[in-house]
Amino acid sequence: MDSRNQRILDCIIEQYIDTAEPIGSRAISKQLDLSLSAATIRNVMADLTEMGLLCQPHTSAGRIPTDLAYRYYVQKTVALLAQQPQKVDPQEASYTDEFARRYQRLEDVLQDAADELTASTHCTGLALGPRPSTSKLKRVELIGISQTQVLVVLVTQAGLVKNRIISFRECPNQEDLNKIAQILVDHFVGLGIGEIQESLLETLAAEAQELSAHAIRIGKKALELDATGEVFISGSANLCQYPEFSDHLNLQKVYQRIEDKGQLYQMMDELTQTEGLHIQIGDENQKFGLQSCSVLASTYGSHDNLLGSIGVIGPTRINYPRVIQAINRSSRKLSWAVGHFLSPDR
Amino acid sequence: MDSRNQRILDCIIEQYIDTAEPIGSRAISKQLDLSLSAATIRNVMADLTEMGLLCQPHTSAGRIPTDLAYRYYVQKTVALLAQQPQKVDPQEASYTDEFARRYQRLEDVLQDAADELTASTHCTGLALGPRPSTSKLKRVELIGISQTQVLVVLVTQAGLVKNRIISFRECPNQEDLNKIAQILVDHFVGLGIGEIQESLLETLAAEAQELSAHAIRIGKKALELDATGEVFISGSANLCQYPEFSDHLNLQKVYQRIEDKGQLYQMMDELTQTEGLHIQIGDENQKFGLQSCSVLASTYGSHDNLLGSIGVIGPTRINYPRVIQAINRSSRKLSWAVGHFLSPDR
DNA sequence: TTTTAGCACTCATCAAGGAAGAGTGCTAAT
């Protein structure tokens, strides 16, 4: 595909992203400063259609981009942005102040990240809490709160605090609980909770002779984790305004998917197995029932410790350049936050 | 208004709740076994319209109920249900089993309550966590997690666990933290956290001479609470399917309101200041931007300790009898749960 | 006095038709 065709395709895509209306050859001919007649554009469009990059809602309508075209466009956009000198975020210097002023809890930071994504993309912003399985343990507390219940408080190095109540027929006294907690911390601090679980039983059994089998069971139960972490959503109401969701059944389907936090977490988790930006367009989301959407997601955390992910859900004609930049910016900021602000001992 | 008019009005309301279409005089005449002609019905309808109970979308359409009519209908329904012998929920005996099997945390119970409301009403179900201000303190733990940060864990008698990280320029050692926590528990256990805050400073200052002013500040900060509690939502996607929300701007507005958890909490909180069922219809929700909706809400908890609330949001032509019963059922179940299952020491 | 039948009237809905306009594909000329 030569560069002229590319320019025409780009123009159609960008126009369509803007207007959501099929684009005709005359409009392109005028818009583009290639001084080509509409007829020539038509020939090119026919070629692009044959290549599966454009399609027509009906015979005498203009063209609209296919998922494939968006895929091409995204590739191009990403390449372009990578080339650009990565200008350091000028606000970065003020991060410390901002965070100190506004945030105490990781949860707030995440909700705010989602809100920021929403504000700058007019779509639905997502921010996922750290993956439970790879979160690194920092602190364990076991607190007996009744005859049969123990409150488990786990603090991870990213600053996430998880608590859960576990029940037993009979639970040890506080002293023993403290002992168990201490052993857990001594052995496992700094390790991923997923790893811990694998080797937990042996370690405990081998090294903690002083404890009863009962206590070991408690320790094991304390480190069981929810399969999914938390999901923070923002701006789901924005989806209503897009004409592609004017079909109510379609809209309802999308909302059903967004509402199921577990599924949403799983989707984002699968999407962001490796560092950096990941984009799924239209039909590529079939598995998650979001065929009419595009999902853009990226990770946050340091290179060797990918904590969680953030993302944006919108129509397939989402403004990719803008969203990609917004996500990258948020990802950097979040990574900074968990690296500097919320780190164990700053 | 005589009983014949009432029967006709009821019929129109129920029909309209079912179909969402304006109801004509002929339809009523057929439906109702009063063997009245359509003309008579028309006269009655004209009266009801004059009374502000019915209105017409346009001159030659059937009638639809006004908010006022729903208000009348709700009053009647509530009275009727109150008369009925309150049959004890036959499932109540199996609550213990169910809860033991499925729930550990109050959060799960609440989410499930919201889900149940959604399932039985096809609307949007809400369940609010206990009001922070009236939640009764059961346990306080202060855990130093870095040079400058203290993790506060509050356990309330309803089984809710709250944690927050607070920062200081310099924080005391763990021993002192334990001491502070102990003092807090000794003085305030069983009291509402709202009350505590009022008398906190004096009590601490007066009784805890041994502690430094710094420690007192920590104690005070530890018991600061978020203004709003948690909100659990279920089935918001259901709203898409109602023809009254086919206007996208309207739908978007509703979703915006539902998305703002803080505002939602405040609304429900205001609505459920007293025990029992509260219903707001249409325009009565203007303050919260939900003019096109009805909100039904009830409290849970015991008579002298109203913990939180649950509710349902739907269109004004929501199926009131069904929803009222569902809410009452869920309210009883939740109250049972926080009373029996999650109580301090069962 | 209440109820009903009858009738004129209003208005939404639907189908059919026609004009306008946007856009295409093809062909022949440049």
Add this chain to the structure above:
DNA sequence: ATTAGCACTCTTCCTTGATGAGTGCTAAAA
């Protein structure tokens, strides 16, 4: 390779007229 021209296709919009649901009013019946 590009372009102008032209026929053709569809959608969109407007009009028209028919249909039908529903009303309000009036006068007669109960």
